[in-house]
Every structure is written in structure tokens, then in C-alpha cells.
Amino acid sequence: MAAHNWIDLSQDADTGIETLRAHFEGHAYDPHWHDSYLIGVTEQGVQQFNCRRTRHNSVPGQVFLLEPGELHDGDAPTVDGFTYHMLYLDPQWLAREVSAVFEEAPANSQLSFADTLICDPRLALATSQAFQSLHSSELRIVRQRAMDQLLELITGQLYWRTRYHPDPRLPQVAHKAREYLHAHLHHDVGMDELARACNVDRFRLTRAFKSAFGLAPHAYLVQLRLARARHLLAKGEPPAQVATLLGFADQSHLGRWFMRAYGLTPAAYRKRCSNLPDR
Structure with missing residues (x-):
């Protein structure tokens, strides 16, 4: 910062x-x-x-x-x-x-x-x-x-x-993809896998998803993992363990995304919410 x-x-x-x-x-x-x-x-x-x-x-x-x-x-x-x-x-x-x-x-x-x-x-x-x-x-x-x-x-x-999911104005494929990402939060999901799960090609999937949620699927998955990381860090889980659990390459990878989104490091967030020392 x-x-x-x-x-x-x-x-x-x-x-x-x-x-x-x-x-x-x-x-x-x-x-x-x-x-x-x-x-x-x-x-x-x-x-x-x-x-x-x-x-x-x-x-x-x-x-x-x-x-x-x-x-x-x-x-x-x-x-x-x-x-x-x-x-x-x-x-x-x-x-x-x-x-x-x-x-x-x-x-x-x-x-x-x-x-x-x-x-x-x-x-x-x-x-x-x-x-x-x-x-x-x-x-x-x-x-x-x-x-x-x-x-x-x-x-x-x-x-x-x-709620969003029955709204007929939003493409059904986008909601199906969103549900898949939530269900596979901890997995290394690829666009080919996600497209097959939604029975569409990757390009149609990306357009539908961005139209519905304002983000491409990969960016949405990162935000989903960051939100989950906040919960785990607030409970006192070490940043390195959180990074591994949520599919980030390493603690530094989690830290870069966390800092860009929230303006502070995972370790600082953990310390302020849990009052536990850094590990």
C-alpha cells in the first residue's frame, strides 16, 4: 500500500x-x-x-x-x-x-x-x-x-x-455457469470444462456471463475465492493455508489479488479481525 x-x-x-x-x-x-x-x-x-x-x-x-x-x-x-x-x-x-x-x-x-x-x-x-x-x-x-x-x-x-436466478432477462447459461463455479470453488476450473458443463462454446459463455454479472468467468471465480478467503482469514486461518485451500498458486498469488481488491494484505486482514499474530 x-x-x-x-x-x-x-x-x-x-x-x-x-x-x-x-x-x-x-x-x-x-x-x-x-x-x-x-x-x-x-x-x-x-x-x-x-x-x-x-x-x-x-x-x-x-x-x-x-x-x-x-x-x-x-x-x-x-x-x-x-x-x-x-x-x-x-x-x-x-x-x-x-x-x-x-x-x-x-x-x-x-x-x-x-x-x-x-x-x-x-x-x-x-x-x-x-x-x-x-x-x-x-x-x-x-x-x-x-x-x-x-x-x-x-x-x-x-x-x-x-432473487436473480429466476429473472427471465438474464441468460440461463450464465446462471448455470455461476452455479458451477460456486460448486467447484476449490477446483482449478478451466473454460473448456465450464463450457461443457453449460453445453455452449467458450465464447458464447463468456459473453453471456459478462452480460449477466459484469465479469468474465475467470474474474468472477477470483472474486468468489477472495470472498471466501476473507471468511477464513477472519477465523484465524494462516494466509499460506488459505491460498492452498482456495486454489491460488501460493501465498504471494493470494496476496496480490487480495491487495488489489481490498487495499491490505491477507496477513494484515487476519491480524485485525482475529487478533492473532502472523504465522
Whole structure:
């Protein structure tokens, strides 16, 4: 990481929610996605990112909201860079917590954000207060109250939407390929193997997959493995073991991809989430 960039990351022991505060100048991170809901506030500068096929410019006080699996990147278009803080909310935790607010979920649905970037001072304040209480390890009752306030406001941005896989607008072949990659996450999957599993040629498969998910299959598999690596590292697994388990050539290979996506090394991420020393 460049000397002028920094990341401060922590994880709440009770909820598993990760909290992150960071500053970047120039290029921040390559396109990637998370398997968590992201909610954050830009503190300083302009945070520029692409998401949902739109370029967004988040300025101080704005709240950004990303769903699991949404591809996004990050850049600082101004010389002073940008600073932001953010929470990573586990989908199962979020669905469970808001179940008292929403009526029973429609069949085959999931929680979704209507907008990616919004101006809402009350939500921005609640996000910042929730971040601060978790990040600084306040008393449990203080953390819980801050999260309740955030959830009370965030539900105004949530709605139930139909899950991706039955959507007739997206090619069936892309979803079949996606399911295959999830099922063979730990294997050295080749394009020929994936094309045979989907009963199409490699070129049609790549076009369908990129149209549906914004990434080529090989890039999607890397992101899938990186998301899994975050979980294993947070549990304390050594980076070298994680790299081997997930099919990376070696620890350095995992480290290069991890750094490009998240802005810190696997060892640093592991240490901040698990409080275990490097191995």
C-alpha cells in the first residue's frame, strides 16, 4: 500500500460486523465484490466508484449502499484523496434483524437497496454513530442501541426484490455457469470444462456471463475465492493455508489479488479481525 494510503479495520465480536475506516489517494482498488451488505459515509474528498453500470461521486455526508455481489471499484479523482468509514453487514444477520420490521418475505426474495448513493443526513449520522460505537468497542448496550438506530433508518432504503436466478432477462447459461463455479470453488476450473458443463462454446459463455454479472468467468471465480478467503482469514486461518485451500498458486498469488481488491494484505486482514499474530 502506498505510504499516503491507510486502512483501519476491526470486527465486532458479538455480531461479526466488520468496521473499516480508510483513506486513499489516486487509485484505491480494482473492481471487486463482497458477500456482505455495505453501508458507509464519505468523510472527506470525492470517493469515485462504478457500480450498477453507473459512475458515482460520493462527497462528504453522502451514504453509499451496496448489496452482496455488486461489482464496484474505487478511485480518488482529486489530489487530496478521500476518507470514508463503512460497515459490512452479514446478509443473514441483516435479514434476521429487520424481520420484525418487514412482514413475511415474499417467496424467493431477498433484501435490496433501491439506490446506491443517497443524501440523507439522519442515515449518515446513524451510520457514523454505529460505526464509532462498534469500532471503538463501546459497552454492549451502547453498541446495540446504535445498531438499532441504524436499522430503524436503513429499513427505509430496503425492499424485497426477486432473487436473480429466476429473472427471465438474464441468460440461463450464465446462471448455470455461476452455479458451477460456486460448486467447484476449490477446483482449478478451466473454460473448456465450464463450457461443457453449460453445453455452449467458450465464447458464447463468456459473453453471456459478462452480460449477466459484469465479469468474465475467470474474474468472477477470483472474486468468489477472495470472498471466501476473507471468511477464513477472519477465523484465524494462516494466509499460506488459505491460498492452498482456495486454489491460488501460493501465498504471494493470494496476496496480490487480495491487495488489489481490498487495499491490505491477507496477513494484515487476519491480524485485525482475529487478533492473532502472523504465522
